[in-house]
Structures are given as C-alpha cells and as structure tokens.
Amino acid sequence: MNLVDIYFEMKKDVEYIENQLELSIDTSVTELYQSSTHLLKAGGKRIRPVFVLLGGKWGDYDVSRLKYVAVPLELIHMATLVHDDVVDNADKRRGRDTVKTKWDNKVAMYTGDYILARALSIVTELKIPRLHQILSGAIVEMVKGEIEQVRALHSWDQNFRMYLRRIKRKTALLIAISCQMGAIASGATEELVRKMYWYGYNVGMAFQITDDILDFTGTEKQLGKPAGSDLRQGNVTLPALYTARHGKSSEQFQKWIREDTFWNHVDEAIQLVRKDEGIAFSQRLAERYIARARQIISDLPDNSTKKSLVGVADFIIDRKF
Amino acid sequence: MNLVDIYFEMKKDVEYIENQLELSIDTSVTELYQSSTHLLKAGGKRIRPVFVLLGGKWGDYDVSRLKYVAVPLELIHMATLVHDDVVDNADKRRGRDTVKTKWDNKVAMYTGDYILARALSIVTELKIPRLHQILSGAIVEMVKGEIEQVRALHSWDQNFRMYLRRIKRKTALLIAISCQMGAIASGATEELVRKMYWYGYNVGMAFQITDDILDFTGTEKQLGKPAGSDLRQGNVTLPALYTARHGKSSEQFQKWIREDTFWNHVDEAIQLVRKDEGIAFSQRLAERYIARARQIISDLPDNSTKKSLVGVADFIIDRKF
Numbered sequence: 001m002n003l004v005d006i007y008f009e010m011k012k013d014v015e016y017i018e019n020q021l022e023l024s025i026d027t028s029v030t031e032l033y034q035s036s037t038h039l040l041k042a043g044g045k046r047i048r049p050v051f052v053l054l055g056g057k058w059g060d061y062d063v064s065r066l067k068y069v070a071v072p073l074e075l076i077h078m079a080t081l082v083h084d085d086v087v088d089n090a091d092k093r094r095g096r097d098t099v100k101t102k103w104d105n106k107v108a109m110y111t112g113d114y115i116l117a118r119a120l121s122i123v124t125e126l127k128i129p130r131l132h133q134i135l136s137g138a139i140v141e142m143v144k145g146e147i148e149q150v151r152a153l154h155s156w157d158q159n160f161r162m163y164l165r166r167i168k169r170k171t172a173l174l175i176a177i178s179c180q181m182g183a184i185a186s187g188a189t190e191e192l193v194r195k196m197y198w199y200g201y202n203v204g205m206a207f208q209i210t211d212d213i214l215d216f217t218g219t220e221k222q223l224g225k226p227a228g229s230d231l232r233q234g235n236v237t238l239p240a241l242y243t244a245r246h247g248k249s250s251e252q253f254q255k256w257i258r259e260d261t262f263w264n265h266v267d268e269a270i271q272l273v274r275k276d277e278g279i280a281f282s283q284r285l286a287e288r289y290i291a292r293a294r295q296i297i298s299d300l301p302d303n304s305t306k307k308s309l310v311g312v313a314d315f316i317i318d319r320k321f
Numbered sequence: 322m323n324l325v326d327i328y329f330e331m332k333k334d335v336e337y338i339e340n341q342l343e344l345s346i347d348t349s350v351t352e353l354y355q356s357s358t359h360l361l362k363a364g365g366k367r368i369r370p371v372f373v374l375l376g377g378k379w380g381d382y383d384v385s386r387l388k389y390v391a392v393p394l395e396l397i398h399m400a401t402l403v404h405d406d407v408v409d410n411a412d413k414r415r416g417r418d419t420v421k422t423k424w425d426n427k428v429a430m431y432t433g434d435y436i437l438a439r440a441l442s443i444v445t446e447l448k449i450p451r452l453h454q455i456l457s458g459a460i461v462e463m464v465k466g467e468i469e470q471v472r473a474l475h476s477w478d479q480n481f482r483m484y485l486r487r488i489k490r491k492t493a494l495l496i497a498i499s500c501q502m503g504a505i506a507s508g509a510t511e512e513l514v515r516k517m518y519w520y521g522y523n524v525g526m527a528f529q530i531t532d533d534i535l536d537f538t539g540t541e542k543q544l545g546k547p548a549g550s551d552l553r554q555g556n557v558t559l560p561a562l563y564t565a566r567h568g569k570s571s572e573q574f575q576k577w578i579r580e581d582t583f584w585n586h587v588d589e590a591i592q593l594v595r596k597d598e599g600i601a602f603s604q605r606l607a608e609r610y611i612a613r614a615r616q617i618i619s620d621l622p623d624n625s626t627k628k629s630l631v632g633v634a635d636f637i638i639d640r641k642f
Binding site: 125 | 347349350351352353404407426427428430431433434435437438439441442445446448449450453454457458460461463464465467468469471472
C-alpha cells in the first residue's frame, strides 16, 4: 500500500483534523491569528496526525476524540518550527517566508509559545492524565534536544551516539507518542500501546535520518532550499559525520578540522559528502530502523491498518522529498 | 498580620518549595541547567507558591502534594520573565544580568520553552485533569496578554479597559489560579475553590497596578532600574494613561501625542506623571481591588489562614518595593 492510497483511505479524517487545526487558533488576537494561520497554510505532510489516527485504529476508533491528540501533536511540531526559525535565523521554510521574516522575532517567539500552550490545553479536553503527562514530558525532551543541537552546531567533537540521541529527541519521540497516544485515546490494550510507541520510534528515527540524507542528495527544487543547508548552517548530521570519520574523504575532513578551517571549506565539503559512503551508510541505518518497525508490528492481525503502517514505513525509506 | 509574619509562619514549607524548585531543573543539559539556575537564584518574592500554599489550607493541607502545583506556577512565572527579556531586549532584571545577556537569545528562548514544558509536566504528577486544564489554559491567556502588550507598545490608542484586560492576563490570572489550584489540589469545596480564584484575581490586579505605580514613584535603588522604565520602553500603564487623559498635564500630553513627538519627550513626561493625579487614581483603584479581595473572604472562618490572606492583601497595597 503506498502513501497516496493510505492518505486516500484516511482522506475524510485527515481533512477533518486539518479543519480542526485551523479552528484551534484563536481569532481574537490579530497578530497571533495571522502568524499562526500563515504557519498552518505552509502545509506539511501532517504525518503526526496520520500516525495518531493509525494508532487510534487499535481500540475504539473515534476521530472526534482522536482530534484532541492529533491537533496538539501537529501544533507542537509547528511550534518547534517557528522557534527553530528564530534560532536559525531562517528566512524561508518550504520556500515560503517564515513568521520571523514576515513579522519579527517577537511575534515568532510568542506565536510559538501560544501554539505550544494551545496544544497542551487542547489535549486536556480528554480527561486522561496519562496523555497530558506523556505530551508535556515529550516537550521537555524535545527542548533538551533543541539545546543539544545548538551546542552541537559547528562541532566535530561528537559521535554517532550523540547524533542518534539528538534525532530521537528532535523527531522520533514525537512520532512515537503520536502512535502511542492515538492508541491510548482509543482505549487499546497496553501491549498495543507499547507496540505503537516502538513502531513510531523506529519509523521516526528512519524519518529523520532520511531527511538528513535528502538534505545532501536532494535538488534545490525538491528541498525548497539549497542542498547541504544543514552542514552550511553548522548542523553536523550522519552523512557528514560518517564522511569525516570513516569515509574516503576523511583525511581531507580531519585536516580541515585540525587546522580549524573546515567551515571555510563547507561548500567543497558538501560536494565530498555527496560522493562519499556516508550516504549509503545512513541509508542502511535508516533501513534497519524500518526493518525493526516492521518487525514490531509483524504479529499484529493482517488488517488494513497494519498494511497502512507497513506502507508508511516503506514510504519513509523510499521517499525522494 | 504582616508579610514577614506570614512568611515566618510558612517558612518551612516555603523553603521546601524553594528546594523543590531547584530540583525541578534537569542537570544533564549544561546550558539549560546553568541558565535556569541563574534565573532561580535571581530570587523573587515567590508569591505564587505562597498563594498555592494558602489556597491549600482550605482542604487537606499536604505540602508534598501542593508542591506539584506551587513549583509549576513559579516556573511559569520564570519562563515568561525570560521570554519577556528577549522581547524587551532587557540586559538587567532586579539588578542582575538576564539570561539573554549572560548567554544569548537562543539559550533564553529555549530556557523559557524548557521551563514552561517542565511546569506542565510536573503538574501532571497529580492525576487531576482539571488542574492540567486550568494551567495550560492560563498559559494560553498569558501569551495572548504578552502579544497584546507588544501591540500596545508606544500606542496611545488605548483606554483603561484595555489596560485592565492586559494586566489581568499578564498577572492577575496566574495569581488567581495559584490560589484556586492550591484549593483544588487539597480537595477543598467548590465554593472555597471559587472564592480562592476571585480572591487571587483581585489581589493580582492590585499587585500589578501597584507595580505600575512603583515604577514611577520608586527610587532606582528600590526598583533595580531607573524610575519610569515602563514608559521609557513604550509600555503605557495606568498612571501615564490617566495623566494623558484626565490629569493636570493632559493638555501637554495630548499636544505631544498629536504632534507625534511624545516619545522624544519621554523623560519630561515621566516627571509629569510622577507629579500628576494618575498616581493617586491608580492607588485608589488598587485599593478597591484589595477591598473586593477582602470582601470575598470575609465570611470565611477566622483562622490563621484567613488572617494571612488579609495580611498579603494589605501588604500588596502598602508595599514600597
């Protein structure tokens, strides 16, 4: 089952969530409404809501309850984007002006705060304390990941383990709890809740690694920004880390790092990473995570939800954008 | 009963909360730990925890449960301070370097996010969904207040009602829910919960109005910043608003506003506000809020908690710093 089929099958519910997302933004404070709506309209794949809905299929599926989980999870994702754009001083995202460009850093900061608080407020509509605890706890971890990422910027003093911990906090955790909270909200069994968490975790790790690969291999048109943007911004991801440590160009990389001139050669370095073995290595690691995700759900009943979960996993590894 | 007596009577529990506040900050991410601890050590009156404890006296008082409300409320207050310092571009707070000065805006933003998320995570330790809902809902309102404040900066196109709505969101709401949530967490009756909310709301309004008066009447030593800082930053508070509309200097103010030169004369304007009737008008309004707060609790049993609530209310109106 490919992604288009999955979205098609869930179309009505995904559209309902999209609609609820728009309604979640208060219209009474003009700046907030405009900046939040600008963010919303920038779109995105809405994969977190899709994971919530898929998680919700393992209990009593009820989209009018699941929205109280799906909307917050997409909002949290949006809030981190708008705060990241402040920190990264990013003018564009997905080819559109960011909130901080269109308004300013103040509005961007408060928009992020507002969306974050709304997310936590919406989830409390379901009187299930465990959901509130998981969501707020995950945000704590995410912010820790963001700070770690700031610290790791332009640093070669890091290893694979640190990279993996960072992407866990940055991406995998939110996808893991999307699946998990969907299952909890629908009253699924503990075993299914646990499986959904670990399925999401592994898919999320693969998703971020793939993102980090595509940042090197994609075209500017596909990415909405020049290839190699991560490294150019000092964000050392797995393909670059591998190249620097074990790749064909590792000697060249180490020389630049030793001489403290690496960041003067970053355009050359990007070209070297594109041709080096770090890409294939990262791809294999992403595939291992996907294999694990598939394995976790392998003993679930062969229904259409399982097929969708497998389909999403496969899409993530094969995607070109 | 004066404030020193109240703190003295609650000393052990306030110290316990102080200790729990320090423990609430994760030590594993160095930058976060240092910046958060810097914020914590800057001190403050910890009035929100005191209100939580006083609210908690109306049910089964148990500080080991109330900490899950008191710590979050102080953390949220701290988170708004650190984000405000980014927006205000403030170098100093209470005479000390701010997080954004000592580190930078990135760290300040993520520190605020982290503390906010921690606050929401800690309150979920009490499995009372209503508490989670009140807290997250209040943060939404607070952020709306912050945005309104940004919009109102340097604007004379505002009236008393807009000022009051702003300080409600900015200050009164958090004090109201401190009292309310303390009462809920201790299992107090609905009537007491409601009374505690409205007591806190009125005290909070008086607290902020007094703050806004002191910003004009205090000395630099008392304030830790030059008098009139609010107006100098474009923040139009009640004493200035009254002066501009109904004070002895209103003609002078209106002339500057009409000619669009007010902000060139801000130092003169501060001196005029200090000598004008807006100070006394604001003081009377604050006193009315305090009278209402006292009235709300007037039919409660005459125990030491009620005496403390009256004492805090009186302190707020009489304080000189």
